[in-house]
Amino acid sequence: MPAPAIAAAERDEDLMLAYAAGDAAAFETLYSRHKGGVYRYVLRQCANAGIAEELFQDVWMNVLRARASYVPTAKFTTWLYRIAYNRLIDHWRTTGQVELVTAGPDDEDEDPLASIPAARDDEPDVRALASERSERLRAACAALPAMQREAFLLHQEGGLELAAIAELTGAGVETVKSRIRYAVAKLRLELEDLR
Numbered sequence: 001m002p003a004p005a006i007a008a009a010e011r012d013e014d015l016m017l018a019y020a021a022g023d024a025a026a027f028e029t030l031y032s033r034h035k036g037g038v039y040r041y042v043l044r045q046c047a048n049a050g051i052a053e054e055l056f057q058d059v060w061m062n063v064l065r066a067r068a069s070y071v072p073t074a075k076f077t078t079w080l081y082r083i084a085y086n087r088l089i090d091h092w093r094t095t096g097q098v099e100l101v102t103a104g105p106d107d108e109d110e111d112p113l114a115s116i117p118a119a120r121d122d123e124p125d126v127r128a129l130a131s132e133r134s135e136r137l138r139a140a141c142a143a144l145p146a147m148q149r150e151a152f153l154l155h156q157e158g159g160l161e162l163a164a165i166a167e168l169t170g171a172g173v174e175t176v177k178s179r180i181r182y183a184v185a186k187l188r189l190e191l192e193d194l195r
Contacts (some may be wrong), residue, residue: 020067027067030087034077038084041157044141045088045150055091077156078164081154085168123163133194140190144183151176152183 012033018026038059043052045191062083070079141149147169162180166173 013072016067016070016076018073020070027064030063030076034080035060037157037159038080040110041153042080042084042088044138044153044157047142048089055084055087058087063085068100074167075160075164077159078168081158081160081164082168084158085154136194137187140187143190144186146185147171148179148183151179152187155180 010029015026015030019030035056039052039056042059043049046052046055052095059080060142063080066083072079072113072123103144141152144152150169151165154160154168155162160168162173162176165171171179
């Protein structure tokens with residue numbers, strides 16, 4: 001008997017519970033909803049497409065392994081980004097990085113953000129402008145202090161609320177709020193000529 005169709009507005013927590021009960025379509029829905037944000041978060045934190053892909057796969061493998069023990073004690077996105085955050089921390093520990101740092105993209109790897117075509121048109125000048133803006137945004141984000149970048153990306157890419165970010169990072173809510181505010185102010189200042 002085929003699995004029932006998943007409602008577009010169904011809560012992530014309910015989808016994860018349905019997946020734990022054997023509904024593979026529920027996982028497909030969760031994955032399609034969150035794959036982009038998780039990948040961008042991991043990529044922007046480690047700035048290496050090859051490493052980001054490996055960590056991204058590890059995050060989703062951890063989700064698959066945890067399905068039987070999943071209990072919705074927090075929002076699914078908080079739980080998912082906790083897994084991604086922990087995987088990044090493990091990566092930094094094994095590579096000997098003590099604090100959160102962002103390296104430039106590998107010379108051999110193409111920056112995946114630069115390959116995104118312009119939304120309006122496919123003309124070379126429009127693509128060049130979009131690529132320049134993308135690179136400027138990536139560079140401005142990479143230049144943020146590690147804690148500000150982390151809070152900003154969890155908020156923007158993960159859609160996490162301040163309390164969830166505070167719980168995830170071990171910082172106070174007001175500290176998280178300040179980090180995001182400072183990050184946004186620095187990004188606006190750095191990119192004000194693009195407005």
